Each structure stands twice: as C-alpha cells, then as structure tokens.
Amino acid sequence: MKRAIFDLFLIFREELRSIFSDSTILVLFFVGTLVYPLLYSWIYNNEVLRDAPIAVVDLSHSAQSRDYIRRLDASPDVAVACRCASMTEARQYLEDRKAHGIVLIPAAFGDDLVQGRQTTVSAYADMSSFxxxxxxxxxxxxxxxxMGGEIQVKRLMGAGYTSEQAMTMASPLPAVFTPLYNTGGGYAGFLIPAVLVLVVHQTLLMGICILAAINREKNGFRLLVPMSERYHGTVRIVGGKALAYFSIYFMLIFYVLFLVPRMFGLPHIGNPLSGYLFLVPFLFATIFFAMMISVCFRERELPMLLLLFLSVPLLFLSGVAWPLESMPAFWRWFAYLIPSTHGVQGFIKINSMGATLSQVRPEYFALCLQMMVYLIATFLAYRYQIIRAQRVMAKESGILDTGIS
Amino acid sequence: MSSSRFYHPAFIRSCGPVFRRECNRMLQHPIYLVMTLLLPLVCYAFFASMMRDGMPMQLPIAVVDQDNSALSRNIVRQIGASPQLRIVSHLGSYTEGRDAMQSGHILGFIILPADMQADAMAGRRPEAAFYANNSYLITGSLVMRDLTTITTLASASLNVGIRSGRGQSPMEIAASVQPVALDFHAPGNPWANYSIYLSTILSHGLLQILILLATVYVVGVEMKNGTAGQWLETVHGSLIRALVGKLLPYTLLFSLMVTAGNTLFFKYLHFPCNGSFFAVQLAGILMVVACQATGIFIFSLLGDFRIALTIAGVFGVLGISFSGLTFPIEIMDTPLQAFSWIYPIRYYFYVYQAVALHGLSAFQAFLPYLMLTAFVLFPLPLLWRLKQVVQSVQH
Known part of the structure; x- marks a missing residue:
C-alpha cells in the first residue's frame, strides 16, 4: 500500500515533468488557456450592434416621411447613413457595404397618413449577418x-377623446418584455462563457492525447506504458497521471472560468463555490475521456490534426446556439457522450444565470456518470497496454513467460 | 522565378514524380484520407443535418395565467398554436418561472395578471409581462419575437373589437390600428433561415483549419521521419517543384470537398444563390490554394514542425471568428479588423456576400478573387528558409 502511494506520487511527478518539458504541451496548457480567453473577449468586446448604417429612399418628401426618418435614425440599432433618390442607388450602397439595410418610403406615404389610409414602408435587410x-x-x-401609436392617439383625440381614453383604445393590453440574464443582450455575454469551458475541454483533450503519443514515441516499441518496474499497477498509473492534469487545471480554471468573466464584465452572477464544486467532476470526466481516447494516438501530431477540428462542432453540440431538444436525435445522443456538453450547460446556468448546485443536478449527475464510465474504460485500456508492455519486456529478456496476463 | 512559369505545362510535368510519390504515401496511412475526405464529409453532413429545420422549433416556454379568463385563455391558445413555441408547463408565479428558467426547463415565460380581462374591458390597461433567457441569445430573441407578436396581436384585436363595435369598416380599422405597416424583405435569405447563415460559411471555416494543418503536417512529417532528402531528390533538389507536386493531390481533394459542400448546400438543399454558382465555387477553390500557401508561409516563417503545427491550428481556429460571419468585422476594434485581412476565409465570405447574397458577378467583385490568388505569392520570399530547414534535417 505504502509502495503504491509512493509509486503513484512518482508517476504524478514524472507526468508533471513531461508536461513542463514539452513546448507544445506548455503552449496548449498555459498559453492556450491564458491567451485564448483574452483574444475572444477582445474580438467580441463591442458586443452589441449599435447604429448600423442604413440607406433610406424617401419617395414621399413629406413632413411625415421626414419625421419617420428622424425617428428611425434615433433608434439605437440603426443610423441613416445615406439618403438615396432611387432603389438602384441604395442597392449600390448595400453592395459596397456602406449600408447594411435599405428602407423605402413610398411616394404616397405623407398623403396616406394625412387621409387616414394605411401606408406601407418596405425594408430590405443585409443578410450577410444575423x-x-x-x-x-x-x-x-x-x-x-x-409612429403609428402616436398617430392613432392623435386621431382619437381629434375625434374628441381625452388623451387617456385615446391611449387605452390604441393599446388596451400593453405587453412589457424583460430579458432575464445577460440583460444587455450582448454577443460576448452569450458566447464567451461557453467558449471558456470549451477552451478548458479542448486544451486538456489535445494535451493529454499528445502526451500519450509522446510517451509512445519515446520508447522503442511504441508502447504507451514504459517498461519499468514502477509502471505495473494500473490504478497507480491512471491515478498518478490524472492527478497531475487535475492539479494543473484546478488552478487554471480559476483564471479561465472565474477571473476572465470578472475582468471583461461578462455575466458572473453565480456562486463561485458552486461553480468550483460543479467543475470538479467536469475536469475528471474530461481527463478520463481524454485518457481513454489518448490510447489510440501513436503520433504526437495527430491529436492536433483531428481534435482541434472538433472545437466548433462541440460548441454547437453544447446547445448554446441551438437547443439540444431541437437537434436530430443522433447528434443529441452524440452530444450527451461528450463532457463539454454538460460542462457548458451547467457552467452557463451557474455562472450566467445564478443557478444553485441542485438546479444543475442533471448535468452534475451526467458528469459523475461519465467520470466513472470513462475511468473504467481508461483503466481497461491501460491494463491492456500494461499487459502488452510486460509481454514485450518478457520477450526482450528472452524468457517468454506464458503465465503473465 | 516569374510566377507565369508555374502554369507552364513543362513545369507541372516536372512535378509529376513527387505527385505520384505523394499519392502512394496517401494510400499507406489512413490519416491522409481521414483528413482530406472523411472529416470534411462528416462536417458537411453535420451542418446539413443539424439545422435541417432552419430555425429551432418548439422552443419550451411556460405560462403563468393568473387571470384564467376568456381573454387570457385565448392568448395561451395563440401561444400554443405558434410552431416555434411549445408550452411545457403552467406555473403559478414569477418565482416559479424564474426557477424553471434557471434549471433550463424553459427559455421564456409570460405572466397574464389577475383580472386582466376585466381591467382591459374597463380601460385600465393591464400589463402582460413576458421574459426570455438572453444567456442563449439566439433562442432568447426568437422567444421574444414570437411573444411580442402574439401580445401585440392580442392587444390589436381588442382594439379592433372596440372599433368594430363602433361600426368602422375593416379597411378603416386596419388604417387606424396600424397606420404604418411594414413589408420586410430579406434578400438572399427570404425565410431568415439560420441554417443558411451558418452552414455555408462555418463548414468552410472548418475546412480551412483542416487545410492549414494538413499542409503543415504533410511537409513536416517528411522531416520527422527523415524522408525529406528523398522527397527533394525526386525532383533533383527543386523545393518549388517538390512543394507543388506534394500539395497538388491535396489541392485536388480539398477542391473536390468544397465542390461537394457547395453542391450540397446550393443545389441539393436549395440555399439561395443570387449570383453564379460557379463564381462561388471558384472562390472556394482559390481559398483552398490560399490556405495551403498560408500553411507553407507559417512553416517557412517558424521553421519548426511542431511549433508551426500548433500556430497553424491556433491561427485557423481564430479564422472562424475572423470570417465575419456570426459577428460582423465592422464592429470589432480596428487592429482586429486589420488582422482579419490575412485570412483567406475572410475573402471567401466576401465573395459569398457579394455573389450569393447580392447577386453580383465575379467581375464586379474581382478584388477578393485577386487577393485570394495573391496569397500564393506570400510564401515565395521565405522559401529559402524552408529549404534550409529541410536540408538541415537531411544531414
């Protein structure tokens, strides 16, 4: 037992040493987690679209159309950048990207409103961005x-109603919308929390797979597990390695998932302790998931080649842009297998929406389940690798002991 | 060496031995076909199947009906009839609604206050309050949009009820209830289909990551395995020939993938393309070559296989953001806007906007084509460095 703990500690130290002695791993684990959050926060810094330039074609040239344009310009979302004489001219602005939308006011606009007819304004959106x-x-x-509301009220008052009666008639049942969470409706506040969890997930996944491939490349037989006395107990190896990754990321997530949202004014209304408690099974599930997959990699370049690519699909599968319920069943079940899906969902609920641990129970349980299943799978995969290492070792020393298994 | 020589038949023919050598290598290890064929196809299938509805349907919401009158039940029925919303629970209070939202069961809820109908009839203007979860910005705004429409219609129909009681004609009612009507057009995407925004560009955004990484990998793996000398000898030490011959199979395969993707989106799924399909297609193929050139540029600049592979990956992932698709470049800070111009995918998206959305011809939008072609020139001044690196491994 004492020997086992000593071995576990040695393997833990050995793994830390290989992490700190490889430039690729250092870049992934430290530069990646430190710099990516900063970059993404910078890119999506000006998070809402304000005063997007639009072109207006005013065929009416009336007091009413000028009033309409003034109101449109005053709205926070768009700004009237150019007034055009014709649709052709306005279309040119759209094509040259000087305008991102066209509003066409018909010639009859003023007369219609004066004579109490309904008038129709046409709008054409630039579909290059949502x-x-x-x-x-x-x-x-x-x-x-x-404008319509005011015209209605004015007309009703003209017909002899008091302003209060007119208001009631124009809008008998007003509705009030209140956004909950990420109240500014910002793009960063919506996207970055999910990206941060994915940065943790992806750097761990790629790093662990690369480390495994490096181990294979190091020894002559392309074995995952070195042929050494110390590397006999599967629990010791898996435990020692997992603890090495965990100890590094336990510290890193403090920066990535707790400091970054506070530094950049992103939503962070959750209880940090709940967040940390939630992230422990997330880290272990990710580590064992990565260790399970890492068995397949024999070349250190391939994890980057194959896994980096996954980042964007995984962001989708986490359900931030597209609800999981609306996905095809196949992709939904695929998503449930990946730790990042539950990690992103749970983290957003705690961090951005202030949920308590009991409110993220489904995600918490899913991560604990993944942690156990992937631990067993990793254990079996490593066990198989150790047996292979022992076989090779036995063959090497010329004594082929068939009793080893 | 003048660039016109690259297109000379004799030059292409002289690259033949490397080309054949590379094709043989590709068949010997599954990784080559995985990254050139399997991953792109999975990626296209992913986006095409993921968002086949275009917009997420049946978003879960809750209703807090404290009135339980004919009016409130009518509003609840309207919500239930909306294809985009689905009432998953009837709750008693705001607190319950917020709790359900925090747990992720619902994306929004509406509160119809007690005595709403009586108050509305008596002209006391009761307020219906509705809430949506903006942590999920896209679904949050969809819920908001639908609930706004439903509540506005409910209010308008009360208004109409009052007016028709006063004997106005339908035309008069329309004019008084909504003096300024709106006719909204979304050219190039008439259904405001979310899938069209994302699939077409995002899948090519992923493809550019693959091309960048694959380019660095196939060159670097020669050095790693110590076969770089043999590779150069095939074309008698000419690095240009060695590179062209080596990368050409990938150019062909990735171009085939771009064609497959565009055919899937524009021809099979009928995403609108107002301009010429071939003009978009041409930009896609030029993007493949430009990304390969960028990969060689990164390799030559850094001179180390592992570092180049890491940097190519980091660079490629950021390309998704810098394509300008989800978040317009114009809103980013100026240094970032400038940085976005070194991404081939940025120009591809530029062409997509001009040709597929605005219906311009390739001649009207020639600039991005020119820029994509110019990417081929960028690695040329650094090739001597790459040659040094390759030869240093040889010894």
Whole structure:
C-alpha cells in the first residue's frame, strides 16, 4: 500500500515533468488557456450592434416621411447613413457595404397618413449577418409601431377623446418584455462563457492525447506504458497521471472560468463555490475521456490534426446556439457522450444565470456518470497496454513467460 | 522565378514524380484520407443535418395565467398554436418561472395578471409581462419575437373589437390600428433561415483549419521521419517543384470537398444563390490554394514542425471568428479588423456576400478573387528558409 502511494506520487511527478518539458504541451496548457480567453473577449468586446448604417429612399418628401426618418435614425440599432433618390442607388450602397439595410418610403406615404389610409414602408435587410437582420427588423418595427401609436392617439383625440381614453383604445393590453440574464443582450455575454469551458475541454483533450503519443514515441516499441518496474499497477498509473492534469487545471480554471468573466464584465452572477464544486467532476470526466481516447494516438501530431477540428462542432453540440431538444436525435445522443456538453450547460446556468448546485443536478449527475464510465474504460485500456508492455519486456529478456496476463 | 512559369505545362510535368510519390504515401496511412475526405464529409453532413429545420422549433416556454379568463385563455391558445413555441408547463408565479428558467426547463415565460380581462374591458390597461433567457441569445430573441407578436396581436384585436363595435369598416380599422405597416424583405435569405447563415460559411471555416494543418503536417512529417532528402531528390533538389507536386493531390481533394459542400448546400438543399454558382465555387477553390500557401508561409516563417503545427491550428481556429460571419468585422476594434485581412476565409465570405447574397458577378467583385490568388505569392520570399530547414534535417 505504502509502495503504491509512493509509486503513484512518482508517476504524478514524472507526468508533471513531461508536461513542463514539452513546448507544445506548455503552449496548449498555459498559453492556450491564458491567451485564448483574452483574444475572444477582445474580438467580441463591442458586443452589441449599435447604429448600423442604413440607406433610406424617401419617395414621399413629406413632413411625415421626414419625421419617420428622424425617428428611425434615433433608434439605437440603426443610423441613416445615406439618403438615396432611387432603389438602384441604395442597392449600390448595400453592395459596397456602406449600408447594411435599405428602407423605402413610398411616394404616397405623407398623403396616406394625412387621409387616414394605411401606408406601407418596405425594408430590405443585409443578410450577410444575423445581427444586421435583427437590428434593422427591430428598428423598423419599433419606429413603425411608435409612429403609428402616436398617430392613432392623435386621431382619437381629434375625434374628441381625452388623451387617456385615446391611449387605452390604441393599446388596451400593453405587453412589457424583460430579458432575464445577460440583460444587455450582448454577443460576448452569450458566447464567451461557453467558449471558456470549451477552451478548458479542448486544451486538456489535445494535451493529454499528445502526451500519450509522446510517451509512445519515446520508447522503442511504441508502447504507451514504459517498461519499468514502477509502471505495473494500473490504478497507480491512471491515478498518478490524472492527478497531475487535475492539479494543473484546478488552478487554471480559476483564471479561465472565474477571473476572465470578472475582468471583461461578462455575466458572473453565480456562486463561485458552486461553480468550483460543479467543475470538479467536469475536469475528471474530461481527463478520463481524454485518457481513454489518448490510447489510440501513436503520433504526437495527430491529436492536433483531428481534435482541434472538433472545437466548433462541440460548441454547437453544447446547445448554446441551438437547443439540444431541437437537434436530430443522433447528434443529441452524440452530444450527451461528450463532457463539454454538460460542462457548458451547467457552467452557463451557474455562472450566467445564478443557478444553485441542485438546479444543475442533471448535468452534475451526467458528469459523475461519465467520470466513472470513462475511468473504467481508461483503466481497461491501460491494463491492456500494461499487459502488452510486460509481454514485450518478457520477450526482450528472452524468457517468454506464458503465465503473465 | 516569374510566377507565369508555374502554369507552364513543362513545369507541372516536372512535378509529376513527387505527385505520384505523394499519392502512394496517401494510400499507406489512413490519416491522409481521414483528413482530406472523411472529416470534411462528416462536417458537411453535420451542418446539413443539424439545422435541417432552419430555425429551432418548439422552443419550451411556460405560462403563468393568473387571470384564467376568456381573454387570457385565448392568448395561451395563440401561444400554443405558434410552431416555434411549445408550452411545457403552467406555473403559478414569477418565482416559479424564474426557477424553471434557471434549471433550463424553459427559455421564456409570460405572466397574464389577475383580472386582466376585466381591467382591459374597463380601460385600465393591464400589463402582460413576458421574459426570455438572453444567456442563449439566439433562442432568447426568437422567444421574444414570437411573444411580442402574439401580445401585440392580442392587444390589436381588442382594439379592433372596440372599433368594430363602433361600426368602422375593416379597411378603416386596419388604417387606424396600424397606420404604418411594414413589408420586410430579406434578400438572399427570404425565410431568415439560420441554417443558411451558418452552414455555408462555418463548414468552410472548418475546412480551412483542416487545410492549414494538413499542409503543415504533410511537409513536416517528411522531416520527422527523415524522408525529406528523398522527397527533394525526386525532383533533383527543386523545393518549388517538390512543394507543388506534394500539395497538388491535396489541392485536388480539398477542391473536390468544397465542390461537394457547395453542391450540397446550393443545389441539393436549395440555399439561395443570387449570383453564379460557379463564381462561388471558384472562390472556394482559390481559398483552398490560399490556405495551403498560408500553411507553407507559417512553416517557412517558424521553421519548426511542431511549433508551426500548433500556430497553424491556433491561427485557423481564430479564422472562424475572423470570417465575419456570426459577428460582423465592422464592429470589432480596428487592429482586429486589420488582422482579419490575412485570412483567406475572410475573402471567401466576401465573395459569398457579394455573389450569393447580392447577386453580383465575379467581375464586379474581382478584388477578393485577386487577393485570394495573391496569397500564393506570400510564401515565395521565405522559401529559402524552408529549404534550409529541410536540408538541415537531411544531414
């Protein structure tokens, strides 16, 4: 027993040494986790679209159309960048990217409103980004409804109602919208928390796989486990290695998942202790998942080649952009197998929405289950590798002992 | 060496031995076909199947109906009839709603206050409050949009009820209830289909990561395995020929993948392409070559296989953000905007916007094509360095 703990500690130290002696691993574990969050926070820093330039074609040239344009310009989402004489001219602005939307005010706009007819404004969105589309739609809806409401009230007052009666008639059942969490509606506040969890997941996954491949490349027989007296107990090897990764990432997540949201004003209303308690099974599930997969890699370059690519699909599968319930069943079940899915979901709930540990129970249990299943799988895979190492060792020393198994 | 020589038939023919050698190598280890064929195809299948509905449907929401009147039940029925929303629970209070949202059971909820109908009839303007979860920005705004529409319609129909009681004609009612109507167009994406935004560009964003990594890998693995000398000798020590012959099989395979992806999206799934399909296709193939050139550039600049592979990966992943797809480049800080121009995917997206969305011809949008072609020139001044690196391994 004492020997086992001593071995475990040695393997732990040996793993830390190989982590700190390889430049690729250092870049992944430390530069990756330190710099990526900063870069992404910088990229999505100006998180909301304000005053997107649009072109206006005013065919009405009336007091009413000028009022409409003034209101449109005053809305937070768009700014009138150019007034065009024709649609052709406006389209040119759109093609040259000087405008990201067109609003066309018909010639009859002023007359229609004066004579109490319904008038129709046309809007054309630049579909090159979801944000432009959303901005223009919000702005024209808001302007049209605001102006329409005032016209209604004015007309009703003209017909002899008091302003209060007119308001009641124009909008008998007003609805009030309140966004909950990430209240500014920012892109960073929505995307970055998920990206941060994925940075942890992906650097660990690639790093562990690369370390395993390095181990294989180091010894002449391409064995995962070195042929040494100390590397006999599977529990010691798996435990020692896992603890090495865990001890590094237990510290790193403090920066990635707790400091970064506070440094960049991202949502962080959760209880940090709940966050940490939640992330412990997440880290272990990810570590064992990575160790299980790492058995397959024989060349140190391949994890980067094959796993980096996964980052974007995994972000999707985590369900931040697209709810898991709306995914095809195949991808949904695939997503459930990956630690990042539950990690992202649980972290967003705790960090961005202030959920308690009991409210993330499904994610917590899923991660604990993954932790155990992947631990067993890793154990079996390593056990097989150790047996192979012993066989090779036995063959080498010329005594082929068939009794070893 | 003038660049026109690259296109000379004799030059291409002289690369033949390396080309054949590379094809043989590709068949000997599964990794080559995995990264050139399997991963891109899985990636296209992923995006095509993932978002086949275009928009997420049946988003789970809750209703807090404290009124339980004909009016409130009518609003609940309207919500239930909306294809994009699905009422998963009826709750009693705001606290219960917030709790369900925190646990992730619902994405939004609406509170219809007690005495709503009575108050509305008496002209006391009761307020319906609704909430959406902005931690999931996209689904949050979809829930908001639908609930806004439903509540606005409910209010308008009350308004109409009052007016038709006063004997106005439907036309008059429409004009008084909504004096300024809106006719909203989304050219190039008439259904505001979320899948069209993402699939077309994101899948090629992933492809550019693969191309960058594959380019660095196939060159570096020669040095790692000590076969670099043999590789150069095949073309009598000409690095240019060695590179062209080596990378050409990948150019062909990745171009085939771009073609497969574009055919899947534009021809099979009928994503709108207002301009020429071939113009988009051409930009895709130029992007493949530009990414290969960028890979060689990174390798030559850094001179070390492992570091180059890591940097190529880091660079490639950021390309997803710098394509300008999900988050417009114009909103980013100026240094980042400048940085975005060194990404081939940025120009591909530029062409996609101009040709597929705005319907321009390749001649009208020639600049991004020119830039993509220019990427081939960037590694040329650094090739002497790459040759040094290759030869240093040889000894």
């Amino acid at each position: 944000l432009y589309y959303k901005g223009l739609l919000t702005a024209v809806n808001f302007t049209g409804q605001g």
